[in-house]
Amino acid sequence: DAKTTQPTSMDCAEGRAANLPCNHSTISGNEYVYWYRQIHSQGPQYIIHGLKNNETNEMASLIITEDRKSSTLILPHATLRDTAVYYCIVRVVVGGGTSYGKLTFGQGTILTVHP
């Protein structure tokens, strides 16, 4: 699986948009970009994923550059409960033999939302 690079930490004011960047310059054509977050002492929680088009759901938006080498997760109106570690992961979903589907986590970005 391709590696990802994320900033170690970011801050955001409550009510403002949080924009979390991720670089994945070695991504392959059959790899999707996934975002998970982990709130302290809990298991990771799925947020959103995409292949090449921008995606939006009730939690967040995902913007993927045209060359697919980077992406940005956007939390439109951050709340204190969004304070967590955010992981950007590239994952083989189509093809890739029997091992596709497993997630390879990096260090993630610690997002702190402050009042």
Added chain:
Amino acid sequence: DTGVSQNPRHKITKRGQNVTFRCDPISEHNRLYWYRQTLGQGPEFLTYFQNEAQLEKSRLLSDRFSAERPKGSFSTLEIQRTEQGDSAMYLCASNLQRGEAFFGQGTRLTVV
């Protein structure tokens, strides 16, 4: 609650003892994964099952670790002769073949 369930949530054991953790995935999910997470690090993949077949094991999974998923439903992860370095959060996740993975709350193991 129809999410991924892990038991126990916490386990304290003495070095050298054996421990077993259980994971109940979401009922229709055919894939089940085990991860280990130490403080300050992201989860690390250990092994995964498709139905009852164990299809991949990480090199992190030493001979003291064994995982099973009889009948393709719940799974157990056993650690024999525990060492202090085994102290970690053990996470279980499940998904359908191409769907997003859902994680349990984890079992925190402390070896003293």
